[in-house]
Amino acid sequence: MTAELHEELTDPHAEQLDHGGASSQPLKSRISEPQPRGAKIRGNRPVDQSEAANRFMAATEHEAMHDARLWDLRQKRDKEMHGIEEWEELRDLASGIKEHTLSKLDYYLELFEKNATANGIKVHWAKDGAEHNAIVLEILRSKGVELLIKSKSMLTEECGFREFMAHNNVEVIETDLGERIQQLDDEAPSHVVVPAVHKLRTDVASVFAKTIGSDPDNADARYLTECQREATRPLILSAQAGMTGGNFVVAETGTFVVCTNEGNADLSANTPPLHIASIGIEKLIPGLNELPVFIRLLSRSALGSPITQYTSHFRGPREGGEMHVVLVDNGRSERLGMEKFWPGLKCIRCGACMNTCPVFRRSGGLSYGATYAGPIGLIIDPTFNVHKYRNLPYSSTMNGSCTNVCPVKINIHEQIADWRKTLAGEGEISPVKKVMMKAAGEVLASPMVYRASLPLGRSALRHLPHFMLYNKLNTWGRKRDVPETPKQTFNEWYRKNRKSQVEGEKS
């Protein structure tokens, strides 16, 4: 096989953005369009993703930048994939290793605890977010910590960690640039790898102007980064504790691995004497031999770069310091027991499914109103709250591209279909959908009723059949022309023109 298989990839019409694989520079913008905000959260009411997506798309400059930026990552990923002959084999391996580890998770967790403890790491167990937050707070209080620096972690987002710490008078500083932008804007990350990808540079300029006093009219990326560095570096240097997540937890060595491009995890872990790592229990892998499979897949899938700038192995506390690992369940054990949905636990949070998802690219990650956005979010979020996230599995065309790019081969689009079945089965389906489908099922089961429902010939009903319009919301015609109804259906044509065959069939 040659390095570049698909002629489409060398298409001269294809636009390639000119910037480094790991950077997240938005496209040039001249006018300052206000940043669209995410889904409206109303307690436990089902999140309306399409409402937020419509607002995102109405901000045309944001939508165009977001779509182009993430599609660019998808293309870079494709190029990297074509450079690795054994790519599909690697995906099989990665999936198999994760499946194996998850099937013996109790064994590997205990093995890790034993080996990590021998390395001088203190291992803690948290059954949910609240327990996690309490454990971390206790560690911090025991050391009198008031200022904590941390690197990006989706798990701490699950746990509502920053909010909890704010209530307990611990100041938290995010060290990942994108995450810091989101923190200063009091907004959740919109993407697992590029958390501020939905923002234009002008949005960042406006956030920084309000929070760290930069020039509101200067949206130069270099200037903004420098301002942030100047404002944050002193805080980082004076922090008494650092926190990281963990991409991979190695059972046989009792160590864990953190992958970043900014080196910010190393900053968080190595600057202060106290390092706390919060890690989901699904991050286990058996040994170091398995690690390279994932390292080769992770950054290629995420950003289309061969490897993250930093792949740091944490083996134990430095002299005079302390290292803690908090292993968090937060619904994972329960998910592991779900016959159809356990494969979601194989996820290594690369975000490739988001980058390839045509719905995500046009909606923005915050439209999902949940910790996890995009295709992986559609299948994980309902495990946290089935009612609140019951609409999310419908925010997909089920085109299946997510499944194809997933480095650990999670059958994402099949699980989306399975969630729809599960939700409908549990009565967690919107009344409009339910009524419409019940009507459609009745009509389509009876040839006579079906034929009578069609929008025929020159009748006034030149639109979709009645069963598609049951909710009286003819959304089809809002931005699309409705197909014209021909003079006769195929069925009528056949009866007229192939009379003998029809009669033959009946006899």
Add this chain to the structure above:
Amino acid sequence: MKVGLFIPCYVDMFHPETGIATLELLERFGMSVEYPVDQTCCGQPMTNTGCEREAAKTEELFVRNFEKYDYIVTPSGSCTNQVRNNMTAIDQTDAVKHVRSRTYELVEFLHDVLKVDAFPWAEFPHRVALHNNCNTLRNLRIASMTERREEPFSKPKALLKMVKGIEFTDLTRPDECCGFGGTFSVFEEGVSAKMGQDKVTDQLKSGAEYVTSSDSSCMMHQEGCARRMGANLKYIHIAQILNGARA
């Protein structure tokens, strides 16, 4: 070989010419083709929405209509995928299993079963952009996908290459979903329409005069977007081109 012709509901309603072309094309290859007149739908709208129970009676009707044929052929990969891979609301009797394993999308049937090597009557001297429906592409694997590392192939292109005068244009995002997505097009209208507009823009930029596909559903959505945008593009089912349509 007795072939049962399944004409999906939206083809029956909006594109009878696609059904006629499919029938005539199969007959050109000597097939004995019957169209059971009491057919309705494959059950996909309900199944896609998660309402499997509501799909059961429609699936039963489908099997009753088609169980007597050696092959069931339809000008839709999306419906083929429903029958072959998702028709699970009913008991899996021998008749159901027969129908599910014997249902073919038209291009697959011509390419894999009949192994057609010429369409001497076909000529289409136009610039054409090919669109693959996502179910047809990723579930039936009618062509290779840009996001997978596999040898490139395309069954529809292989067939179209036998048509005199045809010229293909290249899309910048050949495998990107157009946003139809069945009931998605109604329930998530905003994103659906935006995806459709982007697809049409890509087709226009490629310099295509025509768009063709083995699925009318995507094209119905794309054509609706194109008309509203005032885009000068024509949509034609692959069955019509292969059957010798002259634009």
